[in-house]
Amino acid sequence: MTSACQYCRGRLPSFVGEELSAAELNAVRAHLRDCLACRNEASSFLRARNALQATGAATASGPAEPFFAQMHADILASVAVEPAPAPAVGWPGSRWSVARWRGVRWAIAAAAVLALTVAVWPVRNGLLDRRAIPSAGIVVSPYAGPGAQPMQPLGFEGPGESRNQGMRGRAELHGIVDRDEPRSPVRAMPVGISGTHAAQAGILTGQRRAR
């Protein structure tokens, strides 16, 4: 697999989600035109995403209207016995509810206890115990031998995660963060799956698996 293939494969999940930047999209499209293996990989991602979206769209017209009408009535009935909560205290639009002020009071009390502990502890344990200071001639220094290596980020291997993902994958993604706007024109319970990027790259045609 060439480095161009690696670049392309690392972006295929975002490609099918239409979340790539224009520059990345052009690079991926150009590579897909020339590379059959990556094109097959892309259509595999598309088949999976199309199936997911089709299922979402199909179930969305499941329960009939009376189901929702009943649910509406049940929700209102379940709150009918309660008065509406009082507006928040403090200035309009603020989040300083009664519960929050209560939380702040606890935080202040906890901070006071902590401050007292910090003030008393060294007097009792450290500063008064002069024998703890090493005598002349003994040099104490933190170990930093010549073989010390800078720490490497650990790879993340959660359930179902393969090796070499995690931090490394995040680094790959780092370059494409912040680029999912403007939002996809195909949104919210898509019925007919278009796969704009894919269609433009010509990889949606004739990809349905023969059964």
Added chain:
Amino acid sequence: MPHPIRAQKLRTLESTLPAGLPDPVDRLAAAVAVTDAELIRRTAGGESDAFAALVARYQKRAFWIAFHVVGRVEDARDITQEAFVRLYRSLDKYDYARSFYTWFYRIVMNLAIDHHRKHRHDPSASLEDFQGGLPDDSADDVQPIEAAEQHGQVWRVLERLDSKFRTVLVLRDIHGLSCREIAPILRITHATVRWRLHRGRQVFRDYWERLTMEDA
């Protein structure tokens, strides 16, 4: 950030409202000029129609999000109802400077994720829940029976996904929210949303390909 109601491409606001609402509630729920924050303000002021309108606006979306996470109609219905009760009880904590739907979807998602983690190995009735209710899915480009089979496979794959992947796939790929909208709902960073989508689509694709290969 576009409001989800105004941004909704495939459904109008009217079609998301349940049928048979009393006239004043229906009018209030459909009034685009009356914001969600205004409805909350009126609810806090004791106007019961305002809360009824808020429920009407969001109950279907809340139900579908919950359903796609937990996979069962009855559970999704309970979660939706519980979410509205919690919402009602915590209206005093609402920050008027922030969007309502982010706050409310967070309540729904927390309940749904919690439920999914506890019950993910229960036998799912998700597809059976809709047998007979599935529409003639002509846009799907496959025959109804084949489509139903495919939906069943998708549910089986979703069942196997970890909650952290399932939730982002549901919100982004099924419900069409942007990564920037998803981040505050799940209380994770935008970069984490992107990462989970990336891995989630890989894991989903791998399971799905394996399952369809086995069945072919």
